[in-house]
Amino acid sequence: MNAVRERFAARTVRVKAPGKVNVSLDVGPLRPDGYHSVASVYLAVSLYEEVAATSTGTGAITVSISPASTLDLEGSDIPLDERNLAYKAAAIMADVSEHSTGVHLEITKRVPVAGGMGGGSADAAATLLACDALWNSGLSRDELAHLAAELGADVPFSLLGGTAVGLGIGDELSPALVKAQTDWVLVTAGFGLPTPEVYRTLDRLRAAERLPVQEPTAVDPGVLTALRNGDADALSRVLVNDLQRASIELAPGLRDTLGLGESCGAIAGIVSGSGPTVAFLAHGPAAAAGLAEELRHHGLDALAVHGPVHGARIISDTLL
Numbered sequence: 001m002n003a004v005r006e007r008f009a010a011r012t013v014r015v016k017a018p019g020k021v022n023v024s025l026d027v028g029p030l031r032p033d034g035y036h037s038v039a040s041v042y043l044a045v046s047l048y049e050e051v052a053a054t055s056t057g058t059g060a061i062t063v064s065i066s067p068a069s070t071l072d073l074e075g076s077d078i079p080l081d082e083r084n085l086a087y088k089a090a091a092i093m094a095d096v097s098e099h100s101t102g103v104h105l106e107i108t109k110r111v112p113v114a115g116g117m118g119g120g121s122a123d124a125a126a127t128l129l130a131c132d133a134l135w136n137s138g139l140s141r142d143e144l145a146h147l148a149a150e151l152g153a154d155v156p157f158s159l160l161g162g163t164a165v166g167l168g169i170g171d172e173l174s175p176a177l178v179k180a181q182t183d184w185v186l187v188t189a190g191f192g193l194p195t196p197e198v199y200r201t202l203d204r205l206r207a208a209e210r211l212p213v214q215e216p217t218a219v220d221p222g223v224l225t226a227l228r229n230g231d232a233d234a235l236s237r238v239l240v241n242d243l244q245r246a247s248i249e250l251a252p253g254l255r256d257t258l259g260l261g262e263s264c265g266a267i268a269g270i271v272s273g274s275g276p277t278v279a280f281l282a283h284g285p286a287a288a289a290g291l292a293e294e295l296r297h298h299g300l301d302a303l304a305v306h307g308p309v310h311g312a313r314i315i316s317d318t319l320l
């Protein structure tokens with residue numbers, strides 16, 4: 001072992017963390033802090049971000065993203081500096097860790113950027129877990145969840161995974177025991193929609209209607225029952241996303257995507273979170289694969305996934 005390696009042994013911890021679909025999303029009125037109370041059922045799906053965190057002797061946090069083409073997406077604008085959610089997660093971990101080093105974060109993006117599937121949140125959750133391991137911080141899952149909530153409303157869910165009810169701004173999670181699988185086809189758009197703009201658009205549409213907006217306090221239990229039973233038909237009748245009409249207002253082509261999916265045999269379709277990704281329900285994995293193929297024939301970018309899947313997990317830990 002040479003002198004440099006004796007002083008500093010670089011190590012890489014790789015973590016994968018899932019994207020999500022909001023199977024139901026009820027949104028309350030705008031709060032004074034700029035957020036909205038929500039009641040949502042989150043489902044982690046089998047499309048994962050991967051973060052490789054490598055310790056460096058520089059003391060700095062650096063970020064790179066692959067594939068590089070991800071950075072070109074219209075409306076995505078992923079910063080590589082201290083505004084990146086993964087960078088923020090590493091900085092927060094460095095603050096609470098006694099033995100932090102510099103770290104390079106290499107993010108492999110698979111979740112569509114600004115797609116309503118929580119890709120940035122998954123990067124942040126993965127980075128929290130990777131830095132915890134890299135720096136032997138020894139934080140409990142609860143402590144990590146607490147730090148996750150400081151980074152964004154959706155970050156705690158990507159850490160937790162599975163199926164969960166989210167209240168508050170989406171960060172107050174109650175896990176739901178769901179063993180059955182549901183199958184989905186995700187149709188990604190070639191552009192992103194900024195979450196704050198989608199929430200603002202909903203407020204504007206609601207203000208024009210002058211109807212009272214209720215504070216959501218609970219989710220429809222029918223959603224959880226349908227998920228537990230893996231009953232796609234029952235689930236199709238209770239899918240709800242209050243943000244959907246705002247996403248469609250900003251990206252009217254989503255209406256055609258929803259219509260096309262249903263005419264190709266999807267049981268139902270819903271915009272995921274703030275969009276523009278659309279999630280279609282299918283009767284099992286074979287039907288999902290067939291639907292994805294048919295949608296690709298129509299020129300859409302479609303991918304079959306399933307849920308629930310686990311939350312952020314270490315996949316390797318290597319001394320270099």
Ligand SMILES: C[C@@](CO)(OP(=O)(O)O)[C@H](O)COP(=O)(O)OP(=O)(O)OC[C@H]1O[C@@H](n2ccc(N)nc2=O)[C@H](O)[C@@H]1O
Pocket residue numbers: 022025034035036037038040115116117118119121151152153154155168169170195196199272273274275
């Ligand atoms: C809409 C949802 C549905 O799960 O997800 P995405 O579609 O973005 O993935 C979430 O509410 C997004 O969560 P996340 O993207 O983590 O939000 P944050 O970074 O904390 O907040 C970004 C901005 O979104 C708005 N925001 C977010 C959450 C919330 N409950 N009310 C809000 O009004 C606020 O304008 C906030 O400044």
Ligand SMILES: Nc1ncnc2c1ncn2[C@@H]1O[C@H](COP(=O)(O)OP(=O)(O)O)[C@@H](O)[C@H]1O
Pocket residue numbers: 075076077078079083084085086107112113114115116117118119120121123124192193195273274275
């Ligand atoms: N690591 C990151 N990955 C993606 N986006 C990030 C990241 N860090 C910050 N952002 C910013 O957050 C925005 C939305 O992120 P993302 O999580 O992909 O979408 P959504 O909030 O719709 O689920 C991006 O357009 C970008 O400006």
